[in-house]
Amino acid sequence: MKTAALPTEDQIDVSTQYIRDCIRDAIVDRRLAPGTKLSEADVGALFNVSRTLVRGALQALSYEGLVNVEKNRGAFVAYPSPEEARQIFATRRMIEPGILREAAKHMGPSHFQHLRQLLMEEGRLMGERGQTARRAEIKASGDFHLMLASMTGNAVMQRFMHELVARSSLVIALYGQSAISSCGHQEHQDIVTAIERGDLDRACHLMIHHIDHIEADLDMRENKSSDLREAFKL
Amino acid sequence: MKTAALPTEDQIDVSTQYIRDCIRDAIVDRRLAPGTKLSEADVGALFNVSRTLVRGALQALSYEGLVNVEKNRGAFVAYPSPEEARQIFATRRMIEPGILREAAKHMGPSHFQHLRQLLMEEGRLMGERGQTARRAEIKASGDFHLMLASMTGNAVMQRFMHELVARSSLVIALYGQSAISSCGHQEHQDIVTAIERGDLDRACHLMIHHIDHIEADLDMRENKSSDLREAFKL
DNA sequence: GCTTAGTCGATCGTATACAATTTCACCAAA
């Protein structure tokens, strides 16, 4: 609920940071389709700022992998290739077990309560229908992994996971099949249960398979038009 | 050896990317001390470009954690706190075992040869004396971990490791004690040997202890002057 | 003498201006 201050938007201090967050949210929420051109002038007009600030925001997003900046052509919402998608999930398989073990070291009863609460919210959203609910569900699903990362108390790792989750959301939005990805909810619960029991090996095992399942539920056959450009450019 | 084109510097296309790389190299090589102010005007004058490009470079470096940008005060070479340093190494412990296992899947004889070659170079540098050799040694030590990451064939992970190694170098430059950190060379060799034998569990174990040793050889008592500013600011 | 207010210089934040490049529409020729 970050977009709370719409009515007085032009009075708010609209900094690069704010623009970046807005665009990122829009991309992750799928309100901006992959491949969409983000014209500096247009975005600037939207926020009532000059191109200078917009450029900064777009460059930052480019660094996060959510936007591709092509020289002399402009910025576009990232259109991750299947290979890129595979790398993102492969990276998650490499690091999330580590996160799990580290987080477990720092977890107390209150942490488990927070996790359970998040899972309940997630389950509630799963029951609902409609675009909005689906978006919220994808977001909640990512928040689970993000919350685990935050429990490591490690800001560096948190940033990495933040980026990975955002890019995963983009990939799921692109290649995800209708409703199947929801089955991850039960897996989240199983993971928490395993941690709670102190069975970290099992928790890690479940986590890896969970990521496998997310990836398996994607249909990453070669894409639409936009790929031709990438195939021959540069 | 990236700074090969000094004589004709003003004719080169000095883009944001180039400036960023130069500054990063200077930081990692310890030619720029932590805490050093990077004035936009000064850097711009140095490269004969406007502040616009410099700002872009500094913001990118800030995202990498090598530079701190303080609002209305300017950019400074990062001065990692002990806590930050701990998080960097903790992150490496969380992800490098994963890298190891993934890299091992893709490694053939030629890969081992490359690794051995790097290790020989590392050993050679260890024998030499002088600042230059020490810098090269720290760099070579990082390159070992970077090479392992590159063998995963995963660009996302490679970028993460690149950032972690750069920041580690900064930390070592700051808190490292004279010659002790060199003992890691033998550990690198042991890790390669373990991978070669297919004993990944042992390789991971060695890797974690290796990172432990690097961290243990630091003297992270509370720092010099520059920290006072951070202590009271914000 | 120490504290506090006020001014000045330096540096950053943002907007704007101009140059360079790409895109696209239009038209002519095959």
Place this chain on the structure above:
DNA sequence: TTTGGTGAAATTGTATACGATCGACTAAGC
């Protein structure tokens, strides 16, 4: 109908301009 070329319009790349903020120094007051 398609292909190829030309020029204007749009868009990005970079530099510069100007207002805002911070830090240091000076000076006045306690």
